[in-house]
Amino acid sequence: MRDALTAAFDEMTGSGDTVRAPYAFVHEWLQAQEIDDLRRKRDDAEALFRRTGITFAIYGDDAATERLIPFDIIPRILSAAEWRRLAAGIEQRVRAINAFMYDIYHRQEIVRAGRVPEDLIIQNPAFVPDMMGVEPARGVYSHVIGIDLVRTSESEFFVLEDNTRTPSGVSYMLENREAMMHMLPELFARNRVRAVEDYPDNLRLTLESVAPAGLDREPTVVVLTPGIHNSAYFEHSFLADQMGVELVEGQDLVVVDGALMMKTTLGLKRVDVVYRRVDDAFLDPLAFRRDSVLGVPGIFDVYRAGRLTIVNAPGAGIADDKSIYTYMPDIVEFYTGRPPILKNVPTWVCRKPADLAYVLEHLSELVVKQVHGSGGYGMLVGPTASRDEIDMFRMMVKARPDRYIAQPTLALSTCPTLVEQGIAERHLDLRPFVLIGDRIRLTPGGLTRVALRQGSLVVNSSQGGGTKDTWVLQD
């Protein structure tokens, strides 16, 4: 096994032994701590999370339907300057993503210009033909986006994925900060850390700003959840609670006379904006999967008639498809007229014969992902994979090359993390959350996910990843 650690950039110590400026105080503080004290604080935090019910479910795991995502007590820190650059790149990217979707569901100029192949759009399972010509409020399709970033050096960040459907994890960002401020107030007294707590307010403002035009009253906003068995149920109820809006399930909603209504204690009440955390396929059994019991029959028609806003819009997944991802630099340039500030990871698209040949020859060096997969399921990390796994992927890629892409195995940056053996470097990524409505609202930082196994590059919570509080320092 080749150890990616040897080459990795460390957030605290860079590439050498000097402590990087943003970590100066935390480094000093960490030196003075007893490992057992840190462990106790970490355990306290996890007990608090369990008591407050901050849990998630792992699909295919009946024994533990509610689990904690491990929390690490050592924060991940970004300087003001680092964040300014990321923020500019993120804003540019989400503007381009929404402009792209508007175009895709209208004139498809980018296809006509030959910058994105047509079949990649129209044959894409995330493309919703019925969205053609629909005018969403303010022209926004993806109102809540989580952009997964990784860092490989002092100055290099890459976008790994654009999550434009229903990105989750923001509740962990908020609760991690709560826990840290509760347990280690002295750290916040000595560092100027930008607050994240206004995210729920910003989300509500964003949702209200995209209500259908012409309402003569305050818009009624709801959060639509698949229910308590969904892996992100905690987050759904958390956000509804923090925004002060109803958390509804499909069974609580009904379409009457072309309007969406919720069933209240006093009968039916009109709903204007649905922040849905239900996938497109399950949203409306009349329009999508007929066997869905999680959605609302007829809701899509209400939406298309402009009498309701669905956030994110149906069909917004077209922009977070991994085959579209490879075109993102072109997409950003096409719609913003400028080169992308944030780079893509170089990607081999196995549907292209030349790329396929390269991938099959270099499987042991590459990360191979399914085009339509997510959550870290069904991916190959070549350098850490066994011979059998590599052989299996070779067969699968050969059989359906169009379903796979490959990327170089990046040496993701590391950060000191409290593990069994003490404090050790572990690889991490960053998912900032950005809101798009009447304007763009970006919360400083985001969710840092950390791969807790030594050498592992897979940070997904479903694969044993943990989280850290993420700090953006003020100048």
Add this chain to the structure above:
Amino acid sequence: MDPGDKHRDDSWSIGLRRMLGRTANDLFWMSRYIERAENMARLLEVGYRIALLPREDGGQDEQWGSTLRSGGCERSYLAKYGSYATRDVVNFMLFDADNPSSVHSSLATARRNARAQRTALTREMWESLNSAWIEYSGIDPATLGSNALPPLFDWIKERSALFRGALLNTILRNDTFYFNQLGTFLERADNTARILDVKYYVLLPHSELVGGEIDSVQWAAILRSVSAHRSYRWVYKDSYKPWKVADYLILNRQMPRSLRSCYDEIVPALDELGAYYGNRNGCQSLAHANRQVLAEGDMNAIFQSGLHEFLGDFIARNNRLGSEISGTYHFTD
């Protein structure tokens, strides 16, 4: 736009909103099930205490039979076990997931409802219930010796008290509060009435069936199961007398688990819910009528016309009110 805007009390007008029917249903049943968990512990505590007393008449079976009957689960118990044994009854009422009214099932249901309605609960409420559930579901019944039972009964009552305390201290006084109140007090009224109904014959004056020492143990047991065996003496300044015990648990407005007290909570909860929503409805008149029966009731007359009939009628009225509330506030449609 709402049907009854003209009835609305202006003092509610800031932040007025209405909840999902499903939310109302879940809150109502959450509080019912927490009250039920507590009542099961109380019933069992008393049954267990009597089971420890020396008996010569083989009355043990009847004792457990009436405990299970009061808990509304005798039939399902017998279907499962066939005969009475202390250990089986304890297991069935405390831990059996097949018994929907066991403490285990009650806490599980309450917690499931709470989880589905996290947004309607304060953090204190949720945490008290969630940590109770985490602790309780971690108990291994097989390792519990009989010495562990009395502390466990106390623990269950404490947990229920903690939840109610969190609720009373932190919840907004709006529909959320009232639906919880209704769940608690409809369940409590039902429970007190069932305890009395199961034991009504020991309360009958001049009963030929029983007499002497056992009787006073039974009366004490009834009072004990509603934590009233000491306060009784403060109120009546007398030893346990059947009609006074009945009076205390049915008509007395000081006794917090009496039928009258329960309705003294139910009626204002429904009235204020109506004021909050700006409507007036059938539940309110039904609740007022039920309270009227208790307010104007007279123990002598009740004994004359039949205590058993009175209690049966009360239980039916109480149930009818429950379904009326569920229908009026669209719990399930």
